[in-house]
Amino acid sequence: MLAHLLTGVRGLWASAPPQGPTIYFANHVSHADFVMLWAALPSVLRERTRPVAGADYWGRGRLRRYIGEQVVRAVLIERDAAARQGDPIQMMGDVLRAEQNLILFPEGTRNRSDAVLLPFRSGLYHLAQAHPEATLIPAWMDNLHRVLPKGAIVPVPLLCTVRFGPPLQRLAGESKVEFLDRARQAVLALREDAVAHRDDPPEVLEPQPVSGAETNPIATPSSEPGDTA
Secondary structure (H helix, E strand, O other): OHHHHHHOOEEEEOOOOOOOOEEEEEOOOOOOHHHHHHHHOOHHHHOOEEEEEEHHHHOOOHHHHHHHHHHOOOEEEOOOHHHOOOOHHHHHHHHHHOOOEEEEOOOOOOOOOOOOOOOOOOHHHHHHHHOOOOEEEEEEEEOHHHHOOOOOOOOOOOOOEEEEOOOOOOOOOOOHHHHHHHHHHHHHOOOHHHHHOOOOOOOOOEEOOOOOOOOOOOOOOOOOOOOOO
């Protein structure tokens, strides 16, 4: 509940939340990102949704390891390929095969540049190709760069909105570059200014109630290979 109390996080949906295995992919600007996206989900989805995070951060230290493994049940990926003991796509696929969901940040690292959204790395493409049964849901998070400013320990009270778009459909014969560009555009289309000026706004864009959540406004590490948080 702390994430809701401090930021007023809410989720807006362009269509009904999917019920089967789902890959949520979003912009990445703040240490608080996966906590806020996770908190914006309806409780029934939150219970079976796991963020992908860097093992070099969340797997070290008693407290961080406890939070990563027990609280948010993150899928911990080694960002150093030489230190990996398993295939990241296989590890994430195990979650989807168990009828659970994933939270990914395809930019691969927190966006500290002036660009609105960094180019997407290839992890989302390979995962989507390996698991055509998974629904792909783009999301955009507003104000997260102000929720947990650099160097802050306690989040700044602020309204945070997570917009969930319609499912991204796979296209036959689409190349990796084409898919990643289309996925990136789907995320950009959910920005507040893009939605406000759209000629054909979604017919349904309503907040979904979230109850019973206990989240912690904790920092996520910068990400490298594997699109981890």
